[in-house]
Amino acid sequence: MQSTLTARTDQPVKSGRKFTLRQDLTGYIFLLPWLIGFVVFTLGPILASLYLSFTNYDLMTMPEWVGIFNYNRLLTRDARFAQSMSVTFTFVVTSVPLQLIVALGIALVLNRGIRGLPWYRALFYLPSLLGGSVAIAILWRQVFGNDGLLNQILLIFGIEGQSWIGSPDTALSTLIVLRVWQFGSPMVIFLAGLKQVPQSLYEAANIDGANSVQQFFKITLPLITPIFFFNLVLQMISAFQAFTPAYIISDGTGAPADSTLFYSLYIYIQGFRYFRMGYAAAMAWIMLIVIVFFTILNFGLSRFWVFYGDED
Template structure:
């Protein structure tokens, strides 16, 4: 008789243990639908993003031409890049000059247009759409072809200059001006940072300008002392995004130079040189090493920007 209660307790405990799910089963029952909806993203991230990144890291230490199996060569690709590759130096020089010149010009132009649009003119949505349109079309092949026709020897730009008695050069074929045509195209794509600047300007309290006006401050002083300091977070964001985009620029240089970077490699962007090595000479291992160097360079620029931002970016707190 004494064993019956213990048997019942044991039986009841086993039933309770079977009825109460484990923490893993509980978590799975609660989070299962969420993970199921995230499954396409997981497949894309691991199969199309993380997987290729790791494979390219492995290929950067190999000699691979797409036709034969990769052959491990250690750091030979990186040694050759930094010691015996003149085109790597030239492509870095062209890309750095493009980024250093085009990004500040684009941001300055975008900020100027945003200041004009922020004055409350009529038809503001129409103007915003018109000015944003180049950012949507600027990186396309069609715009690059049109740009090449505009700056050709007998293009529309030179025909316009002839009206003033000026005989313009062949902007695309002249190494003194060819890179500047690409910089002009990059500055023309000012719509995206302009929209972000305009949103930032709308967040600045108007009472600050009113108080400064009562104190006798002019427009230029209010711009330097109020607008710019309060807009520095937006400037910082735009600078980071546009710098990364500048390093990644490819389509205009490829179309305008015919995929060669000519004349005399004056438009040989880093991405264009990487493309030549990968799909022109089928040196996939070497191109993978170039891609990882580009990743490190962009990471260094971004890290430097974040480290120095505390000296000039002013947040609300």
């Protein structure tokens, strides 16, 4: 073992170019397991879905080329497409800011050096681990049902409740609450960010007589904007793709009256319930474009409010 190793390093490098080629090759060989997985299970299906989005494909017979028919039908005539977009936007625009505010708030409290911090951190993180699961979605039905926990509590205060998940006016709100409740993972990231803020800045501010509100807005908030931005992008993308809660709570239909018809749920319904796989593929590509657009928009806007510390 030892001798071969030395022999190799002792060999003079003949030409720089050859050396890099060989190095590259080694690199690629080590990359291979991931690369194969990526091409076969990610890139391949992505390209296939792009092709399928221009076809009529019912899973059982061969896809049939229809040009931009699917896109045309979706964008100009499908009322449920507009409805599912509106449901999804409402969900993203309300749940993401609420969730981030709650996460930051809890992180600030935990950052004050409470005893048993790891316990609290784990406790608050728990919903994030459970939140996307089927069990929690079923629990949600129990909490917000007509005989559910929420109405029982309201009854103590003499308020007559209603079926929160059964009514189209409130069904989406319960899903937003479910999403906000899963503030754990942005909270943990915020906590890590808060620990990075140099203590010396607060000491200096104290000496200058700044109160804690001023310290928060002048020191903490500007310095954690990169963390805020990171959480915002991540949570926004995952909120756009929300699926499980709506699927479980409405039994996969988007009921009542399409009020919980999330975009991803509608894709699923078109693909696996109506066998319009080409149509569903077109929907997925529109979703991709929308998410890319908002991510780029976010990055563009970030120049105006995200402070990376190494500037000026």
